[in-house]
Amino acid sequence: MQKRGAFAATLLSTFLLSGAAQAEYSAGDELKVLQGFKAGGGSDALAQLTQPFLRESLGIEFVNEYLPGATGGIAWTRLAKQSPNDGSVISITNTPMLMTNYIMNDAINYSIDELTPIANVVTDPGIIVVPEDSPYQTVEDFFAAAEERPGQITVGNSGVGGDDFFSTIMIEKATGLTFQKVPFQGDGPSATAAMGGKIDASFNNLGNVYGHIQSGSLRPLAVFTRERLEVLPELPTLVEKDIDVVAGSSRGYSAPAGIPEEARQELIAAFEGLKDNEEFQRTAQERAMNLDILTGDDYGQMMQDMEVQFAAIWDEIKDEVNE
C-alpha cells in the first residue's frame, strides 16, 4: 500500500520532470529510502521536496519505506545494522534526534559511526514564542522574569530528547536561569498551548509557528541562529544577546557505513547540485522549508559536534530528569 503511494509519487514526478538528461548512478537504478516516521510527516515532506529533483540528476527511482517507531530509532537501527552497504539503501536522518536517541537510551545501540553522512538538507531554526497577550515584549523581559521566579516560568518543548528540549537546557546553562520545562507530543501541541496561554512560552521551530507569528497570535522573542533571519529581520538572535546557543531541527540523508566511494561521491554531487538549482530553492521556499545544505564530511562533522555536545548535556542532567 505504502509502496504504491511511493510509486504514485514517482509516477507523478515522471510527468512533471520528464525530458531531462539523466546521469547514471553506479550502485543501481533504485534507491530505497528508510523513513523513521509515518507517511505525511516532516520526513515525508523532505522526501517529497528533494527526491523528484534527485531522481532527475541521479537517474534513479526512489522507493520510500516507512518504519515508524521509537522516534526514528527503528529505521536508523535497520539502516546501521541490517542494511546492505552497497549504496542501495539510504535513510532520512533527523538531527539531533538521531544522536539523542542512543545517548538517552541504552537499548538503542546504533551510533553515527555506523553511518555514512551524505547531506543535510533543511534546518528549521529554534525560536522562542510567547502568547500575544504575554507580558514579555522582549527576550530580556522574559529572562528577567525567569530570574525573579526561578523554575516557575513554564516553557513548552516538543518532547524529551527533541531539539527544543536540549536548546532549553543549553540556554539554562548559558544564562544560569531555570525554567519549568513542559514536554508536549510534538511542536504543534506545544505551540497551541502557548497560543492558549497555558504555558508562558514555547521553545519551538520557525517553520511550525511562522504562520502564527505573521497573524500575531504568537510573538517571537529570539531565534537560535548565527545571523538574523531574512523573513523576520526585527527578531534578535540569542548570539547577539551574548548567549552562544545556535540550535534547530535538521533533516538530511545518510547511508550505512562503508558504502562504495564512487556511490558516495555521486550522491554528494547530487545534493551539491541542489544548492544552485533555482527551481528547487523556489519549491523549498514555497513549502516554508529552510534550506541548509551541508554535504559529506561537513555533515559528518555537524553530527559529531552534536553528539559530543548532547552527550555532555545529557550526562549532566540525566539524574535530575530521571528523579
Add this chain to the structure above:
Amino acid sequence: MENLVLVGLTNVITFTNIALILGGTLLGLFVGAMPGLSATMALALLLPLTFGMDPATGLSMLASLYVGASYGGSIAAILLRTPGTPSAAATVLDGFPLSQQGQAGKALGISLFASFVGGLLSGIALLTAAPLLGVLVLKFGPVELFAIAVLGITIIGSLSQGSVVSGLLSGALGLLVSTVGMDLITGTPRMTFGNINLFSGIEFTVALIGLFSIPQALVLIENAHGSQKVASKITDRLMPRLAEIRRLLPNIFRSGGIGIVTGLIPGTGGDTASWFAYNEAKRFARDKSRFGKGDIAGVAAPEAANNAVVGGALIPTIALGIPGSSSTAILLGALMVQGILPGPNLLTDYGDVTYTLIWAVIFANVGLLLVGLLFTRLCVSVTKVPDSFVACAIITLCVIGAFAINNSLFEVGLMLGFGLFGYWMNKAGVSPAPMVIGLILGPVMETSFQQSMLIGQGSLGIFLTSPIAVVLLCIAAFSVLQATPLFRWLRGALRARTQAQ
C-alpha cells in the same frame, strides 16, 4: 467574506471535482471498511498525487476520502464485528447483534443515515461558526484535557453489562497496557523489555484489531459446522423508516454535537467521540436494557458522532491553523504544499481555498449518502458467504492491516497475541470494550496529568483553577456516584420524603 463563501462553492461545483468527490468517498469507504487501513494512512498516500492538481480539486478529493472513511469503519463493525477504524469500535456493541438478528441492512442503513446527518451538521458548523468555535480550542490545555479523559474513563462503568467487576478489570487492563512505551516526561522506556519495537508504545489500532476481530474469526470457525446462519436471510431494507428516523433524530443531533466538540479539541478524535455519544445515548434512553443487544440508537449515536468529528476537527485547522486530528494534520500539509502557510489567516487571505475545502466536506457528505447506499448494498452480500470463508478473510485482513500500520511483522505478532487474549476474554465473558476505552484514554490522561503537574508546580490545586475542568470533573464524579448504592439510597430517601409530604 460572503464572496469567498460563494467562490468556494463555485470552485467545488465542476464536473471533475464532483467526480473526484464521489471517487474519494468510495475510496474512503473501502479504506474505512478494511481493519488497519486508516483514513490518515490513505490521506498520506494520496497527498503526493494532489501536488500537481489545482488546490480545489486536490482538497475535494482528500476531504471526501476522510468523510468516506469515517462511515466505512462501521460496515465491517456491523457485519463482521471487526471495527474497520478505531472510531467504529463503539458501533460493534449494538451493530453486530442487529446483524446477528438478521437486520444487518437496517443497522447499516441507520449507520449511513446517522453518518450523513452528523457529517452534514459538522459541515454546517464549519461553514458558519468556525472562527467562533475555533477560539474555544485554545481554552483546552493539559488541565482541561485531563478532565475530559477522566470523564471518558467513567464510561467504563456504564459499559460493564452484567458484572461490574469484570468491566472494571477490563478497563484497568487497558490502562495498564497503555503505559507501555517511553515516558513522556523522562524519556525512560517502561515495560518494553528492552524491545525497541515497544518504545513508542503499543499501537492502539493493533490492540483493537486483535481484541475484536480475531476472537470473532475464531468463534465463526468454532460454529462453522453448527447452527444455521441467521444473517444470510436478509430481507430487511437498507433505507430506514421515517418513524425510526424521527425517533432517532434527537439522539443523532446530540451525538453530532458531541462529535463536533470532541473533534474540536486537539488530542481527542473519532475514537473518543463515538464512546461519549454511545454513553450519552444510553443515559438519555428510556429503556437502557436493550443497549448492547441490538438497539438502533446504539448504532446511530457513535456513527453520527464520528462523522461529525470530521468537521469538528477541521474547525481549529482552518480557524487557527492547528490540526484537530492526525488526519487534519495531513490536510494541513496539503494546504502547505499549495503554498498556503497554516495560521489564522486561512479564512481571510486564503479564503477561496479554505471555503473550497469546507464546501467539499459538505458535498462529500451528500456524496457519501449516494455512494454509501450502493457500496453498502454490495457489502451486505458478505453475510451470504459461509462462515468459515469469512473467518479466513477476517484473519487475512487483520494480518495485512496490522502489518500496514508500521510496515513491521512485530505488529502482526502483537495483534495475534491480543487476538488470543481477546478470545480468552470472550470465553470468560469479559467485554473488550472497557479495555479499548482504557487504551484510548490512558495515554491522554497520563500525559495531560503529568503536564498539568509541571505547569501547576506539583500542586493538585491546578485542576480547581480551570472552570471547564471543574465542571467536567463534577460530571465525572456524578457519573460514578450514579452507579453506587449511595445514589440509589439517596434517590429512594428523596422519593419517600416527597411522597410523605
